[in-house]
Amino acid sequence: MAHPALSEGSIKRIVDGSQEQPILQILGAKLIPNSDNERYRLLISDGVHLHSFAMLSSQLNYMFKEGSLSDFTIFRLMRFNTSTINSKNDSAGKRVIVILEINVLVPGHNVGGKIGNPLPLDQKPDQNIAGAAAPSVVAPRATSSFTPKTTGIYNTGASTSSIGSGYGGYKSSLAKNDITLKDYVIHPISTLTPYQNKWVIKGRISNKSNIRTWKNDRGEGKLFSFEMADQTAEIRATAFKDQVDMFYDKIEVDRTIYMTKCSMKSADKRFNATKHEYELTLNSDTIIQGCFDEDHELPVTHYTFVPISQIAKMEPNSMIDVIGVCYTAGDVVQFTARTSGRELKKREVTLVDNSRATVSLTLWGEDAENFDASYQPVIAIRGARVTEFGGGKTISLASGSLMKKNPDIPEGHQMRGWFDNCANVDEIEMNVSARTGGASNIKTDWITFHEAKIRNLGMGDAPEYFQTKAIVHLVRLNNCVYKSCPQAECNKKIIDQDDGTYRCEKCNASYTNFKYRFLVSMSIGDWTSNRWVTCFNEVAEQMFGKTAQEYGELQAINSDEAEALLTNIHFNSFIFKLRIKMEHFGDSNRNKINVVSATPINYKEYNEYLMKDLASLTGIGMN
């Protein structure tokens, strides 16, 4: 059957600046992931060359949706622009064709296949993704393209004459174009081990870091890392120094590549978010080549989502995958890190999932600034870092983490459906980031106020914890409650707008109600000394045996009774677990103590402590 002939060589001419209306063929069309606007990218062919950076102008998006841009479609390119995209360190840049108008000549299903044998257009000789000429290290499976691929070549070792001893001896005189990795047997990424050094993998780049430099005792240099995935697994690869220069610009997220000949080592799970047991280091033998077809078949990221409720049990510093709905988001907060002096920006976001738990996610820097929480998007994170804070767990984005908004994966659609149709905010059962409760279980030593002082407890950067038996001397009645944001996870003080509404700056919202929370200052004394300490809501409610709400409401009608409710605990003894830390307010520094818990005295435990203390002081009764 006769189709219009493709305008052979036109892609090259267009890239070089020609204006014409060539006839071309579509070999693939896909949504560009991660872009804020819906954009589609076409793989087009003129029968001789391929061009994979043809972007559909957004007013033509409907053509993709109605199916008129199916694979193999023959079309005339009526109007287009070309532009050069500079990737970060690529002064040469790459030509992009922006398609403004298309006339479909033959729908793809009437064509049924690829015309000719188009090859990727080398925009510049040294821009070839294969990099500089490198010796082949694996044998071609066969010279004939009709020979089916088998894995035998790897299993049997030197099964063809072209394999020299140890593979490294393969003729280095081969021109780079003679090494075409797509003609080799492709190994599933999951099967890579250091015990098998002859492999070619094909995968989609799922993550890529910036170039980072380092300097330490062992030297200095630069590096970047990336991850690539096929249907079986995902693996991390790192390039150092020369390999950074050679490959950084060739590695693009979402591009599919072939790769062979890297060093392999065990993955360090502290920093490697993939599930792979090993990771790769690029070296001077490494060959990477772009894949210009079939790439839409490959998956991008391998997730193993942990229900948010389970994060409570995760080890600090572990890396986990999480998916949830961004339920609330705070503002970007800028501050100076006290230890490093660096200016930092962060944003706290709350995720919720159908385990009916919420977790606080911390975003940093650009991720914090660029985060758009509108319409409560689904957020998927591969490799979030678990941090313990005050007994609760939070997660944060670290380098190597991958965050996707509204990911087009089944779990993403499920999460959306659950949140929009089934989720009831009142049914959220757990905030795994909640600080109270957890911290009261921490092991603390018995230390008196006097000892704390002479030992300079809490004078360093890190908070320190201790416990002592103390008597409440005086509860400060002024400002012992405040009106806070009514949202369950937000305890920010609200601004009374004097019109019956209350504004929460953190949630950027106004409410008609608020909730009371205790923030109580009290003087407590053990047998050595006394200190002013601060009790937050949960601890104060336990000590007073009343909720802040009850107190606040009572205060409004009978302040004497309300006052009695607080002074009621004067001269009562508790075991106080205390957190002591330097706090900085402008110029002044204060060694501040917060009450982690105040519990009635367990005399059995307390006496055991006294006995032990006595024994060690006197040397009597010690074995």
Place this chain on the structure above:
DNA sequence: CCCCCCCC
């Protein structure tokens, strides 16, 4: 060969 990822 990096591997810091910050703060309350």
